[in-house]
Structures are given as C-alpha cells and as structure tokens.
Amino acid sequence: MEQLIETERLIIRHLMPTDEKGMFLMDTNAAVHKYLGNHPLKTLEEVRKVIQFVRQQYTDLGIGRWAVLEKETNEFVGWTGFKYMQDMVNKHVDHYDFGYRLRQEFWGKGYATESALAALKYGITTLRLKDIYAMTDIDNLASRHVLEKIGFTLVEIFKYDAEPTWREPDAPTTWYEYKQ
Numbered sequence: 001m002e003q004l005i006e007t008e009r010l011i012i013r014h015l016m017p018t019d020e021k022g023m024f025l026m027d028t029n030a031a032v033h034k035y036l037g038n039h040p041l042k043t044l045e046e047v048r049k050v051i052q053f054v055r056q057q058y059t060d061l062g063i064g065r066w067a068v069l070e071k072e073t074n075e076f077v078g079w080t081g082f083k084y085m086q087d088m089v090n091k092h093v094d095h096y097d098f099g100y101r102l103r104q105e106f107w108g109k110g111y112a113t114e115s116a117l118a119a120l121k122y123g124i125t126t127l128r129l130k131d132i133y134a135m136t137d138i139d140n141l142a143s144r145h146v147l148e149k150i151g152f153t154l155v156e157i158f159k160y161d162a163e164p165t166w167r168e169p170d171a172p173t174t175w176y177e178y179k180q
C-alpha cells in the first residue's frame, strides 16, 4: 500500500483512490477551508480529480502530498508533505511547498505536528530535498504554530500572487522557509 513512514500513532503513505471517502469528509467541510479561500469541494467527482492530480504528480515529479492514516483505526486523517511548485509564487519557482490538511475530527490531538515532523524529516534525509518553503493565511494561527514547532522560520508577509486556487488574489499570506 505504498507506505513511506510510520510514527508512534500514524502511517504516512501515497494517496490512493480508496481515500476518496475520507478526502470527501475533509474537503467538503467549510471549517477546513476557512483559511484556504473558503471554497470547500462539493462533489465526489471533484474529490476524485484532486486524488488523480496528486497521483499524477507522483508519476511526473516523483513527489506530491501524502495521506496520513491513524494506526489504531486505519482511518484517513488527512494529508501532509511536499508539493513541487512549478508556478511562480512570491518570486519563487521550482521549490517544494510544505503543507498539511486534516479532517476536523482529528484536530487538537497533535497529529498535524506528528505527521509534519516525520514527513519533513523523510523529505530532507531520505529524499534529500532542498528549497523548502511554506505559506499560510496570516490568521491561520494553528498552522503557523505547527510550522514554527517543526522548525520553519517566518521570512515575510506577502500578497498572494499566484493562481487563486486556495487564496484570493492579494490575500495577506505568510512566507516561511526551512533553513537546512
């Protein structure tokens, strides 16, 4: 099942078509999308396209966001990890964006931190990735806290200037760097 990493409570593996139910529960929830441009998904078809897009990135680029599963229940918790950025954002291109998104019922358990820390370590030590950055809405304090806990440094606040996928144009956005 394409497992990559095991932590104390979680499994991290490639995202699979069978994750569609968990992804649907996560990405149709307005609370999850509060700091992501407020455009939750609506249909299973949209969710399937996202999963297919990520799996195509594994093939084309060798990397993409990874699924996080709870060991105890085998439930889909969310995703974490790297996305290779080919479009310019905040004057940067061809770098790795680090991010995560969890189903709301799994918030507040330390899972975002546990999975992000393990994924970051795997990216650096096993995949030897360089040029790692992260972005968040300026008000997304939980996400910013996770980034800072795992070692990212805030570089600047910029106005979002790339494809308006998860941000509105010009939205104040934090720019973090992982300095190795």
Ligand SMILES: CC(C)(COP(=O)(O)OP(=O)(O)OC[C@H]1O[C@@H](n2cnc3c(N)ncnc32)[C@H](O)[C@@H]1OP(=O)(O)O)[C@@H](O)C(=O)NCCC(=O)NCCS
Pocket: 031, 032, 033, 035, 036, 099, 100, 101, 102, 103, 106, 107, 108, 109, 110, 111, 112, 113, 114, 135, 136, 137, 140, 141, 142, 143, 145, 146
């Ligand atoms: C961001 C997200 C992954 C965090 O998940 P989580 O389960 O709360 O994360 P964790 O439990 O590992 O850690 C969160 C930390 O932030 C802290 N925190 C939570 N809400 C906070 C707030 N409003 N202000 C400051 N700190 C906050 C928690 O106390 C915890 O820190 P601690 O372990 O030192 O106590 C989750 O909220 C999510 O999926 N949100 C929707 C998607 C999203 O915004 N992704 C990030 C896009 S950049």
